[in-house]
Amino acid sequence: MTVRIDDTHRFAEMALAALRATGLCATPRNYELWYAHAEGKNPALSAHIQKAMDETGKVSQEKADALYDQLVQHDDISNDVINLVTRFHTEVTDLWDIVEKSGESASGHNEKLTSLSAQLRESTNNYPAVGTLLEGVLSVTKNMMSENANLENRLAASAEEVSNLQRDVEAIQAEAMRDALTGIANRATFDRSLDKHMTEAGEAKEPLALVLSDIDHFKKFNDTWGHQTGDQVLRFVADVMTANVKGKDLLARYGGEEFAIVLPGTTLKNAHMLADRIRTAVESRRLRKRRTDEDLGVVTMSMGVALLKEGETMEMLIERADNCLYAAKNSGRNRVIDEKEFSEMPQERQKGVA
Incomplete structure (x- = not known):
């Protein structure tokens, strides 16, 4: 595909303007992140950038680095x-x-x-x-x-x-195809699998559900106990989720502390039940630090569930599941919200994270 010079200049100008507006330095990493956002080829990245902005439209360097590592660097x-x-x-x-x-x-x-x-x-x-x-x-x-x-x-x-x-x-x-830390499928495998299952679901006229989940207060684990303990938490959650995902279903590390489950042939109700079963299983176990045996407390998760609609793109499905996930966080965390519940929620509870 031929790249038009005018388009690249326009994207570059948009990226630099966005960096000024968000209060970030024009470093190579920041520029690459915002250039990818300006191109519009990665809807998930653009959605995460919007969520990373504070009330004044600014983005911290810490959040920008996390977005770069999660959605740009290794893809x-x-x-x-x-x-x-x-x-x-x-x-x-x-x-x-x-x-x-x-x-x-x-x-x-x-x-x-x-x-x-x-x-x-x-x-x-x-x-x-x-x-x-x-x-x-x-x-x-x-x-x-x-x-x-x-x-x-x-x-x-x-x-x-x-x-x-x-x-x-x-x-x-x-x-x-595996995530090095947890051993489950990585983001690239998730993208390929979801695209494949969406095509098959459309041809067979069968349901396809997507669950996006996030570990609550994960940053607190890292800040309090260190990154090695944070890695222990990620592996623990991946193990619990793996024990509950069977057959054609795919569990993947979506990025950072986020996990995704692709559920072919699964209704919204059954996907919600599976997500809640996983949430309960994670919450029911107390973690202890391996080397010192210190009590790390209980890990909880917030989850969003969406069902594929006819003619929908992968980006649209992911965005709807992501909206449900953030609504779960905004409703107090440690809960599952599906798109049916999301549509019935007051608008102020649908946006932002508490």
């Missing part, structure tokens, strides 16, 4: 790695098929040559006059058999190497 890298590994995986699979077929062919020729050699030796007993000629043929046959044996050995070694390489590629591909 392209993760997608590129997955695309590269997928293409390489296809090439390796094709090579494996060729090697297998070649090995079968060589083995078949070897068996035929062995049979022919035995027949020729029997013929020399019946027709001594042609013995010299047949011995020559046997010599050629023996050489061909030896070459075929060498070829089979080389092909067998190559096949084993290709098989090992294929396993390595599959391991790399799986690693690229």
